[in-house]
Amino acid sequence: MKQVAYYKGCLASLSAKELDTSTQALAPKVGLALLDLESVTCCGAGDIHEAEPDYYLHLNARILAYAEATGSDTLMTICNVCTLNLRQADFMLKGDDALRERVNTNLRAVGVPPYSGAVEVKHFLWLVADGEGFELLKASAHKGLKGIKIAPFYGCQILRPSKLLGFEDPDKPWSLERIIEACGGEVVDYPAKVKCCGFPIIQAREDTALGELIQPIEQAIEGGADAIVTPCPLCHLSLDAWQSKLNAQRKKEGVDPLQPMPIMHLAQLIGVAAGLEDSELKFRRHVVSMKPVLEKLTV
Amino acid sequence: MEAATQPREKTMKVKVKIWRYDSQTGERALKEYEIEAPEWVTLLDILDLIKDQQDGSLAYRKSCRMMICGSCGMRMDGAAVLACKTRMYDIVQAGHVPVISAMGNLPIVKDLVVDMDPFWEKFKAMKPWLQPGYEEPPEGKEYRVSQERMNVIHKEALCINCGCCVSECNAMESSPEFLGPQALAKGMRFVGDARDGATVERLEDYSTEHGIWECTRCYFCNERCPKGVDPRDAIAKLGAEAVNEGIDRDMGAKHAKWFIKSTETTGWLRETELVPKTQGVISAISQMKFAMGLAVKGKVPPPFPPHVAENVDEARGLHKLVQQQGRQGYEGIVQGERSLARLDHHLREDGEVPPSEGSVGGMGSLTSADITPGEEPTAGKAD
Ligand code: SF4
Ligand code: SF4
Numbered sequence: 131m132k133q134v135a136y137y138k139g140c141l142a143s144l145s146a147k148e149l150d151t152s153t154q155a156l157a158p159k160v161g162l163a164l165l166d167l168e169s170v171t172c173c174g175a176g177d178i179h180e181a182e183p184d185y186y187l188h189l190n191a192r193i194l195a196y197a198e199a200t201g202s203d204t205l206m207t208i209c210n211v212c213t214l215n216l217r218q219a220d221f222m223l224k225g226d227d228a229l230r231e232r233v234n235t236n237l238r239a240v241g242v243p244p245y246s247g248a249v250e251v252k253h254f255l256w257l258v259a260d261g262e263g264f265e266l267l268k269a270s271a272h273k274g275l276k277g278i279k280i281a282p283f284y285g286c287q288i289l290r291p292s293k294l295l296g297f298e299d300p301d302k303p304w305s306l307e308r309i310i311e312a313c314g315g316e317v318v319d320y321p322a323k324v325k326c327c328g329f330p331i332i333q334a335r336e337d338t339a340l341g342e343l344i345q346p347i348e349q350a351i352e353g354g355a356d357a358i359v360t361p362c363p364l365c366h367l368s369l370d371a372w373q374s375k376l377n378a379q380r381k382k383e384g385v386d387p388l389q390p391m392p393i394m395h396l397a398q399l400i401g402v403a404a405g406l407e408d409s410e411l412k413f414r415r416h417v418v419s420m421k422p423v424l425e426k427l428t429v
Numbered sequence: 430m431e432a433a434t435q436p437r438e439k440t441m442k443v444k445v446k447i448w449r450y451d452s453q454t455g456e457r458a459l460k461e462y463e464i465e466a467p468e469w470v471t472l473l474d475i476l477d478l479i480k481d482q483q484d485g486s487l488a489y490r491k492s493c494r495m496m497i498c499g500s501c502g503m504r505m506d507g508a509a510v511l512a513c514k515t516r517m518y519d520i521v522q523a524g525h526v527p528v529i530s531a532m533g534n535l536p537i538v539k540d541l542v543v544d545m546d547p548f549w550e551k552f553k554a555m556k557p558w559l560q561p562g563y564e565e566p567p568e569g570k571e572y573r574v575s576q577e578r579m580n581v582i583h584k585e586a587l588c589i590n591c592g593c594c595v596s597e598c599n600a601m602e603s604s605p606e607f608l609g610p611q612a613l614a615k616g617m618r619f620v621g622d623a624r625d626g627a628t629v630e631r632l633e634d635y636s637t638e639h640g641i642w643e644c645t646r647c648y649f650c651n652e653r654c655p656k657g658v659d660p661r662d663a664i665a666k667l668g669a670e671a672v673n674e675g676i677d678r679d680m681g682a683k684h685a686k687w688f689i690k691s692t693e694t695t696g697w698l699r700e701t702e703l704v705p706k707t708q709g710v711i712s713a714i715s716q717m718k719f720a721m722g723l724a725v726k727g728k729v730p731p732p733f734p735p736h737v738a739e740n741v742d743e744a745r746g747l748h749k750l751v752q753q754q755g756r757q758g759y760e761g762i763v764q765g766e767r768s769l770a771r772l773d774h775h776l777r778e779d780g781e782v783p784p785s786e787g788s789v790g791g792m793g794s795l796t797s798a799d800i801t802p803g804e805e806p807t808a809g810k811a812d
């Protein structure tokens with residue numbers, strides 16, 4: 131078992147609890163022992179980086195420091211936005227001794243252990259797409275997805291800027307596809323899989339966001355997908371919850387509603403193949419029903 | 430005589446497919462070309478050779494041939510590049526036949542030439558000139574700007590107006606009026622300039638409907654920019670500076686401020702309150718039906734009892750401390766740029782290259798000419 135500090139982030143603690151429960155249930159099957167972080171806060175979701183970047187840096191340094199205090203060398207994230215925010219702060223601190231010292235002085239002043247730079251931030255996807263994690267995933271995904279057609283949706287901040295993320299080619303990513311196939315699913319490929327879900331501006335500029343999030347949904351429908359899978363709970367929320375708004379918009383324009391497109395979290399996709407319980411997968415918390423997909427699996 | 434002293438250059442066979450397009454007739458076609466070329470050629474050299482030897486009607490822009498003028502932006506396999514910066518050798522060795530097309534988000538005039546007028550309109554809207562905020566120095570004297578202050582706008586000043594960032598901007602694709610990465614990076618170039626006296630006015634101007642807060646943070650601009658400008662970071666700097674100056678009426682700014690509040694109170698974002706805090710009470714009421722739908726699914730958790738992180742007073746303490754230390758606004762981002770700039774080198778030194786071996790699924794098919802994003806003319810289509 132590899133021990134990793136587990137950073138849930140806001141969504142999985144609150145509105146996307148199903149992501150937390152399925153991740154927790156799946157972890158031991160893919161060789162991960164999750165160490166809880168009780169004291170950490172929100173990473174700022176890119177918003178604090180844009181409004182008060184010095185506070186953003188300190189807030190993320192605090193998370194990194196508590197992760198380091200667990201003794202693990204890995205801080206595991208389950209959200210794209212957390213991944214970028216934490217990795218960016220981590221690189222800022224690791225690459226500049228003077229800056230790290232300044233931040234550590236502030237951390238000490240409020241009673242937080244200083245951060246020495248011994249942690250690497252990794253998304254759950256990266257831990258199971260390759261190496262030992264992937265071998266264990268293959269072994270545990272015995273129930274399989276029986277040819278269910280899955281459209282991978284990466285979203286932005288797990289791919290770009292590649293300088294800060296760097297796990298795979300941001301224009302030709304392969305990790306989700308590899309996992310879908312290892313779980314016995316069939317990959318539906320489409321261009322918008324690397325584009326934006328619109329979430330960061332879904333409240334402040336809803337129309338612009340809707341113009342973005344319709345693309346993966348339309349293209350996945352066109353490709354005959356049964357569901358979309360994403361490694362990011364913000365993408366999940368945007369694609370799952372805002373589908374109704376796309377349809378409201380279409381109704382106004384006199385266009386037929388879209389065929390409903392179920393959206394799965396990555397841990398749920400693997401979880402289905404690995405035979406997790408309903409109480410762990412919690413599909414009932416989704417806005418767009420997963421029923422058609424689950425029915426297809428049982429026949 | 431020359432042949433005796435200089436060994437002949439090694440050549441290779443280069444194949445490319447080019448989306449030809451004529452906005453007048455609406456005709457478009459994907460044409461394949463094959464040409465013998467020296468091993469050192471760039472994409473721009475290939476286009477020159479094709480135009481010289483095979484098809485004089487091919488249209489594209491170029492000037493400096495050395496990554497300075499910004500004329501030769503175009504897409505290769507759906508990704509915006511400078512043709513003169515793109516070497517062909519590795520692509521040929523990999524046996525790949527790239528698809529070349531015009532940039533996105535701008536109307537196509539012919540083949541690889543786009544209409545840059547909308548680009549320059551936005552550029553002009555930024556008032557890209559210095560508006561000095563000081564009196565002329567006395568006769569024989571001069572003002573000096575410190576290196577430290579110039580470092581603030583070092584990256585933004587590197588922009589060559591090529592449009593590669595605009596080509597891929599996801600927000601512009603959905604909302605063409607968005608000022609976009611190039612214009613906003615230019616804005617930061619002046620907001621951060623010690624000699625400029627119009628900072629507050631500029632921040633007001635850039636904070637309108639299609640300004641700073643319409644950026645969707647897709648980071649395509651940072652990924653594509655051939656000069657390392659990192660326009661998305663420039664936009665974040667403008668956001669931080671606007672908030673610092675109290676220009677925070679925009680919903681985007683309010684949204685951001687609510688995140689700060691949350692980290693100080695419960696540690697976690699209180700989503701229930703996000704709508705009224707961002708959009709105001711009136712729109713929160715009109716959003717009610719939608720919100721109720723989400724509430725049923727537990728997507729909008731009840732406000733009480735909020736999940737409170739342990740020791741959240743530490744976050745509050747940190748916020749107080751940093752507010753006293755004067756690295757408000759863009760300073761907070763600039764202070765980390767040195768480390769981040771070193772990253773490219775580190776990654777290569779460590780040999781930390783992304784694992785591409787064992788790649789399955791998407792990659793194979795996405796390189797095929799049929800579905801590469803953006804390979805087709807995306808604007809100015811005849812139909
Ligand atoms: S990060 Fe913002 S400005 Fe840059 S390409 Fe994306 S939406 Fe456009
Ligand atoms: S910011 Fe970069 S990509 Fe955009 S126009 Fe300037 S140089 Fe080109």
Ligand code: FES
Binds near residue numbers: 490492493499512513
């Ligand atoms: S020709 Fe000038 S930048 Fe390429």
